[in-house]
Amino acid sequence: MRSQPVTTPLDRNVDRPISVAELFTIGIGPSSSHTVGPMRAAFDFAQRTLGQGARPQRVTCDLYGSLALTGRGHATDTATILGLAGWEPERLDPDAATGILAGIRERRQLPLAGSHDIAFTETDIVFHPRQFLPEHPNGMTFTATFADGSVHGETYFSIGGGAILRKGAPAAATNVAVRYPFTSGADLLTIGDASGLSIADMVRANEEAWRAPAETDAFLDAVRVAMSACIDRGIAQEGILPGGLKVRRRAHAIAQGLTGDVPGSNPAEVFEWVSLWALAVNEENAAGGRVVTAPTNGAAGVLPAVLRFYETLVAKDVSVEARGEGARTFLLTAAAIGMLYKKRASISAAEMGCQGEVGVACSMAAGALAAVLGGSNRQIENAAEIGMEHNLGLTCDPIGGLVQIPCIERNTMGAVKAINAAYLALRGDGSHIVSLDAVIETMRQTGEDMRSQYKETSLGGLAVNVVEC
């Protein structure tokens, strides 16, 4: 254990095929790495412990590094308790979480994996803000204590986008045989040239390694519906966001102030609509609502906002079926780009700063929009590159450790920037100087050079220059 963070790449395996279902997961806010990941880790530990027939009397959890520094604002502690109690982000009704937690606190007992009561108090979650585990800035250790005094511990890492790794677990399988394996943007272009396929077509074919095409379509449609529902729910809500910063939700008031019911009826307001959609999602995320990690929760508003832009403005006159197919193409293309960042760098803000979250989402959305606007593979690659190039160096410095300032507004910037990147790329022929691979590598190097104060620790930037009231 050490006092200074390092960013050793734990899961950087460029050859491991990644599915769209790994990039887009439906979970709860406010953070994929600090809420969704810890809940999954706690769930896994509880299931594995009971599954081995063990019946502990107590379970404690030690949170390290970024998880400890911003864990309270990111609800890491409550997510861990819920995970130990047998809840997963996909199944938990966000509206029920408060009641479940109140019951555990009141009884001072936690139903481990939902079935085995153990004594539990809030102090069983221990924050270690000055200690970073050597493998990753987001580390957590669970310890089960038994009646005979023996203990069993496991360490997990939340590596971004809600994904977790258990220390000592066998490496993820790399033997999934996809039809068009790719590890770089250059691969995508080469395969496209040889096969005549679009980037979305390649990913769609690859997904057959995991499930039938109809199931992939159903999954993509469910993601689209969840993104859209999140926008609509966010617009309907008013009031103050939780956490103590007293941040007022703005989406509802902005929606009331826009002229006309139809986005685009006033051309001057187009970007205001886009910003509204992104705001709505990220206000829902900050409130602990249901969101799609795309590729993370903090950056969850960018892709839905740009997808809604496509559906309501670009594709407003096409058939419902064509619009639905366009949305699938949008998500498949975005996923291909997200896979490259996950393979070659990281989507964890604790490793890369916000360039790895909102920057990546912007890059994904830019390429996806270029695809549904009819762009060639080279124009898509160009759009994705532009989307990241102008987010390089973006730090993560959330005030109060909450995913609110600068996060909520930042998603509006990511969405607007993505649209601009797509149209810029479509004005060219796809040839450009900085490749997507070069910009991903630049992001990785910049992230590794970035001081830890700016990587989801709330020890620098806005987090120390704005007084919380």
Ligand code: SF4
């Ligand atoms: S600043 Fe960016 S990376 Fe950091 S918590 Fe907010 S959205 Fe996530």
